[in-house]
Amino acid sequence: MTKYFRRPAGVKDYLPPQVRKKRRIEKIIGNILEKWGYEEIIAPSFEYLETFVMSGKPGFAEKVFKFFDRQGGVMALRPDITTSIARMVATHYSDHDAPLRFYYMANVFRFQEQRKGRDQEFYQTGAELIGIPGIEADIEIILLASRMLKEIGIKKFIINIGHIKFLEGLLDEIKDDSSLKAKVAQAIKDKNFVWLKNLTETNILKPEIKKTFLALPRFYGGPEILDELIKFPLNEKCKEALSELDKLWRMLKGFNNIHLTFDPGLARGLDYYTGIVFEPPKGNPAC
Known part of the structure; x- marks a missing residue:
């Protein structure tokens, strides 16, 4: 096969069967989101590089596909949608009353080391709830994610929940060594x-x-681990995080179809996210 017909590494061809399945899933998810009051928003495929770099999300500068426009401006294919939505809200909705609810379905692009065989273009669906502070917003998004997973046919799943402040509080005990903090978090x-x-x-x-740090890898499971963790010598930031996780559990436990696990070491986006974070189940792609 000549080079003109080679497919770049990290991208996929979607043939009619995959496209039909993808469209079906998108329709189901879109209907649910709109019933919950979310409106679809479409972000540009590329932005100024500084828009993504200034977002604070670590590693973006190294992961974006960059190019120059004819005026010499540095552009980047979007590696993330949330950053673009934040810019759009600041530009178009600064005088609107909260809350704002938006959703998106779009492809994003991230440079990946191909020896790991990872995708460089992939599709995301996301819901952005803006203007509701505190745990109520977390609960809405968790319930929404659970509903969408069930409706597309994933009947048995567990949502893994952590709190950025808990890990931040522990890492505060390591003084003046950002490199060591990053390694410990990993x-x-x-x-x-x-x-x-x-x-x-x-x-x-x-x-x-040190005893607290070394105990963390074994803490993963139901709400009982929150009771165990509070027995350790923790600073106020850690205690506040555990209190919020306990409150979240108490508010969600009445929903029989929500299955949660707690992981105090959940550290995705430590320099980007704040408060409660959660991960859906991992497995094979839906389409």
Whole structure:
């Protein structure tokens, strides 16, 4: 096959069967979102590079596909939709009353090391709830995600929940070493006890704090782990995070179709997200 017919690494061809399945899923999800009061929004396929870099999401500058316009401006194919929506809201909705509810279905582009065989173009569906502070917004999004998963045919799943402030509070005990903090956060996320033990041995920590760090990899499960964690010597930031997770659990436990696990080491987007974070189940692509 000549080079003119080669497909670039990290992208896919969607043939009619896959397209039909994709459109069916999009229709189901779109109907649910609109019933919940969310309106579809379409972001540009590219923005100024600075829009994404200034968002604060770590690693964006290294992951974007960049190019120059004819005036010399540095552009980037969107690696994320949330950043574009934040810009759109600031531009077009600054005088609108909250809350605002938007959703999107779009492809995004991120440079990935191809030795790992990862996609460089993939599709995202997301809901953005803007202007409702606190745990009520988290509950709405979790319920919405659960409903969408069920409606597209994923009947059995568990939503994994953590709190950025809990991990931040623990990492605050490591003084003036951002590199070590990042490695410790990754070791906790990976539940790698040996690596975590080696890392904490290199830092002067109080014995009780070191004990807390080393206990984290085994804490994953139901709400009972929140009761266990509160027994450890924790600072106020950690205690506040556990209190919010407990409140979330108490408000959601009445919904029989919501299955949650708690993971205090959930560390995705530590420099980008705030408050409660959650992950849907991982598995094979839906289409």
